[in-house]
Structures are given as structure tokens and as C-alpha cells.
Amino acid sequence: MWDPTVYRRFGAERSRPFADLLARVGAETPRAVVDLGCGPGELTADLARRWPGARVTGLDSSPEMITKAAALGARADFRVADVRAWRPGPDDDVVISNAVLQWVPGHQDLLRRWVRELPAGAWLAIQVPGNFDAPSHRALRELAATGPWAGRIGDLLREAPVDDAPGYAQVLTAAGATVDAWETTYVHLLPAEPAAEHPVLRWMEGTALRPVRAALDDPAWQEFRAALGDRLAAAYPARDGLVTFPFRRIFVVATTPKETAP
Numbered sequence: 001m002w003d004p005t006v007y008r009r010f011g012a013e014r015s016r017p018f019a020d021l022l023a024r025v026g027a028e029t030p031r032a033v034v035d036l037g038c039g040p041g042e043l044t045a046d047l048a049r050r051w052p053g054a055r056v057t058g059l060d061s062s063p064e065m066i067t068k069a070a071a072l073g074a075r076a077d078f079r080v081a082d083v084r085a086w087r088p089g090p091d092d093d094v095v096i097s098n099a100v101l102q103w104v105p106g107h108q109d110l111l112r113r114w115v116r117e118l119p120a121g122a123w124l125a126i127q128v129p130g131n132f133d134a135p136s137h138r139a140l141r142e143l144a145a146t147g148p149w150a151g152r153i154g155d156l157l158r159e160a161p162v163d164d165a166p167g168y169a170q171v172l173t174a175a176g177a178t179v180d181a182w183e184t185t186y187v188h189l190l191p192a193e194p195a196a197e198h199p200v201l202r203w204m205e206g207t208a209l210r211p212v213r214a215a216l217d218d219p220a221w222q223e224f225r226a227a228l229g230d231r232l233a234a235a236y237p238a239r240d241g242l243v244t245f246p247f248r249r250i251f252v253v254a255t256t257p258k259e260t261a262p
């Protein structure tokens, strides 16, 4: 289950890649814009503001996220749906999926299909985290594989479920799209209060730790959290009241071929 409140911690840091992704989408007057895995909807509302003439739809598999999004009152239609079942419509000139496809194994097949089925001259823009080898995720996997945790959550944690930027470029170019792919490492400087929990632990609770939380009862979860917090404090020490948290992200913007004049 996704918790929109926990996910919105560090909202400014999380929205920056979305803005950087959108900056490379050149659509001027799209007929319809779809946000796949829209989460709590604030970023979908940005899409509606950017393209006031477009029909904007936000889809997400989490009913909690869609309830939050619908309550925004944004000029967008929000619906519970799984991106794996989504098919592009004939007016879907812009499709965005920000920080979602890392949760969808085999999403490269979806990307191929979407590129084939999108209308001519459409834009498909995705961003996924590329931090699965970062100390945060290594600490999580190592802890999950040790002692009492191994049998309970060891299988839940995935090795890098995403490609790198050249990998996505290859997949989408082979499917016939024109591709703009890149990666960026953001250096987040997270405030660290002396008596508070480690900020990287608080960050991970909103996303990567969700499957672990769901698999453990309360006492086990508190124990796991504390042990992970210790490892994160060693991997990301606070200096001058700040924790430096580098975060690599992978971006791909693909356009489908324009219709050629007969």
C-alpha cells in the first residue's frame, strides 16, 4: 500500500526530476495528456496547467493515491488503473511516467508496445531512479539477506529493475522512435536533526521500503527500521547539520514518427 503522506516527504526533491523531464517535451497543443502512475496528483496538475487545451488523465494502481489526487480539484481526470493494462488512445499526444516503471518488471515490453500504438508525432517521457547500486539500496539488500530477515523479506528486494540510459535508448530506437536519453545525479542535501531519524531512512520509507513494511508486523518492522537506520547513518554521515544524498536518475524522451505527406 502506498501512503501519499509519507511519499510527499521531500516533495521538492522529488518534483525536480519531473520538471527536468518535462523541459525536454516539446509538444505545443497536445489533444490528450496521460500521466501513468500519477501518485498524489500534484505533478499531473502541473501538466494540466502547462497544456490548458488538453484532456489530462492521471492513472495509478493505488486507490489511496487516486483519492488524494482527485481531492486536489485539478483540471484532470484521475482513475485507478494498472499501467500494464493501459493502451494508448488515438489522441494521446503526450504520455508521461515519472518514477513508476521501476515497479513494473518487464516494462521494456510496454515501452515497445506504447511506441508502436501511440499516434504519429506523440511524445513518451519517462524517468526512473538509477540508484539500485547506491549505498542506501545496498544497505537495504544486505540487511534483508541477514539473520532473521533472510526468510521473510530477502526475496522482496529486487536487483536493478531498470536499464541505463543507453539501454532504453536502444529499446525505443529499435521500436522506431526518435530518442533523447540522459542521466543525472542529484546531490540532495537533507537536513539532519541531532535527535531525529536519519533523513535517508525517512526518504526510503516513502518508496523503496514499502514492500518490507507490508511484509512485517509492527515489532519486526520497528526492529528492521532501527537496524537499517544505523547502517544508513554509517553510509551517509551528517556534516554541518546536512546529509549528502546523491541520487542518480535516468530520463528518456521518445517521439513517434510524424506522418509523412502522401
Ligand SMILES: C[S@@+](CC[C@H](N)C(=O)[O-])C[C@H]1O[C@@H](n2cnc3c(N)ncnc32)[C@H](O)[C@@H]1O
Pocket (backbone or CB within 6 Å): 002, 014, 018, 036, 037, 038, 039, 040, 043, 059, 060, 061, 062, 065, 081, 082, 083, 084, 097, 098, 099, 100, 103, 104, 207
Ligand atoms: C514513486 S511514485 C511516483 C508518483 C508520481 N508519478 C510522481 O512523480 O510523484 C510511484 C507510483 O507508481 C504507482 N504504480 C506502481 N506500479 C503501478 C502500476 N503497475 N500501475 C499503475 N501505477 C503504479 C504507485 O501506486 C505510485 O503512486
